[in-house]
Amino acid sequence: MTLDELVGLSGYSKTRLSELLRGKGYYPTWEITYSVVRALDVPVGPLRRLWKVAAKEADKDAVWIRKRISDVPPGDGDIQPVDHQGLWQIMWQPYTAYAQAFLQSESRARQVAGETFDILWVIWDEALASPDTPRYAWELLRKKVLARTPTREPHGHPDLRAAAFLTVGQAQIPDLAERLAHIEVFVKFFDAIASLPPDQMDITVLRYLCGIHPDAIPGIVGLPPAITHTLDHHARGALNGLFPDTNTDTNTDTDTDTDTEE
Structure with missing residues (x-):
């Protein structure tokens, strides 16, 4: 579609649309964004949710956001692709559990998972055309x-140290001094986890942090079981080499709520 065609379909000037599509200048209202969304036949619901998140990140207040959305009729409901809905139902729990391990907050984890599924809905054809949709x-x-996720300098790997305070093992230690010593060890241990290669x-x-059964992990990360097993083996070897007295299976379970979305 040319810019002139988009002008005709949206009802906005070429100058306004050019600025919108460049992503520079003022934060666009939902009204002009909606006009482009409809012209391009993109699902409205997920784009509206993503627009709201981005508006908050652009320091727009709640009143401004509500007013901009109310300027546009809600329109007809979008039809969620059946296979996208299936992926959402299967992956919501492990996705939010993974996000919460890094972000600590359940609400932040749910928000990131929700944004991910909204983006996938918008670009679902591209996701289906990829070699492996779960991996994508x-x-x-x-x-x-x-x-x-905050990063650790100088190497820039994710900062997982806060998760050490949520382990089930340390929460069950009655003596404060012993608990603090336990946390100190696991702060280093979780830092070592974050420094592993990404897939490991x-x-x-x-x-080990989310407590997901190993048989389910290949389908979650989109890798063959043999490769997943090898990556797990190498990761365990690296961690056991640094912390030979640490029992990974029992001591690093984190006390997180990973209920599925209602």
Whole structure:
């Protein structure tokens, strides 16, 4: 579609649309964004939710956001692709669990997972055309999560140290001094997890911090079971070499709520 065709369909001037499509200048109202969304036949619901998130990040207040949305009729409901809905139902729990391991807050984890599924809905044809849709979706989630996770200098790997305060093992230690010593060890241990290669880190977080069964992990990360097993083996070897007295299976379970979305 040319810009002139978009002008005719949206009802906005070429100057306004050019500025909108460049992504520069003022934050666009929902009204002009909606006009382009409809002209391009993009699902309205997920784009509206993404627009609201981005408006908050652009420091727009809640009143401004509500007013801009109310300026546009709600329109007909979008039809969610059945296969996208299936992916959402299967992956919501592990996606939010993974996000919460890095972000700590359940609400932030749910927001990132929700944004990921909204983006996937908008670009669902592209996701289906990829060599492996679950892998495509997982890499998008990981990118969204890590973009919001503090990093550790000088190497820039994710900062997982806060998760040490949420382990079940330390919570069950009655003596404060012993608990603090336990936390100090696991701060270093979780820092070592974050410094693993990305796929090894993902599998370690899902299995040992989120408590997800190893048989389910290949489908979540979009990798063959044999490769996932090898990555897990290498990650365990690296961590056991640094912390030979640490029992990964029992001591690093984190006390997180990973209920599925209602």
